[in-house]
Amino acid sequence: GDQVEQSPSALSLHEGTGSALRCNFTTTMRAVQWFRKNSRGSLINLFYLASGTKENGRLKSAFDSKERYSTLHIRDAQLEDSGTYFCAAAASSGSWQLIFGSGTQLTVMP
């Protein structure tokens, strides 16, 4: 079954506002990565977390392996933040395969 459940599938924000994306895992994961697919179709690595939280500018991510979830918070959204965001996780069994969420299509409106 699906091991990574990402929500929401689509999100619209006005400039300057914020929200959070979430990935729930059906099994224990040892690390999570967040990516953004930009307008050119490239996957840009935003974060790698094995635990705790990381912050980069207006983005902040958290990962709780025990509770089996990760979040990506966006604050003060800008037009250029629009795109599709993916989480991807590696299982604790030592697998190096990343299992991707289905993505969140973010649209930032003026």
Add this chain to the structure above:
Amino acid sequence: NAGVIQTPRHKVTGKGQEATLWCEPISGHSAVFWYRQTIVQGLEFLTYFRNQAPIDDSGMPKERFSAQMPNQSHSTLKIQSTQPQDSAVYLCASSLNSNERLFFGHGTKLSVL
């Protein structure tokens, strides 16, 4: 650092033809991955190399797909007798090692007519 380089960006083949996709990982990265992305299936793992050695190809369709990494600077994904269902964006990615951040190339969009 040019990032992961994939060529060609687009490839169109006729049904039954062969397609070879190329990837140049980031210099110094020992882990190289191939993924396939479709609207229906999303991102799917295909195969993984570490220090040029094939570690796991469990995601590869067995009969027509093959991947090689003849040297540390490039990897190829070959699809023989392409079928319309092979149409997808094929993504190559590399990381310093398998437990580090993964960096993707732009992908090769394969269209099988």
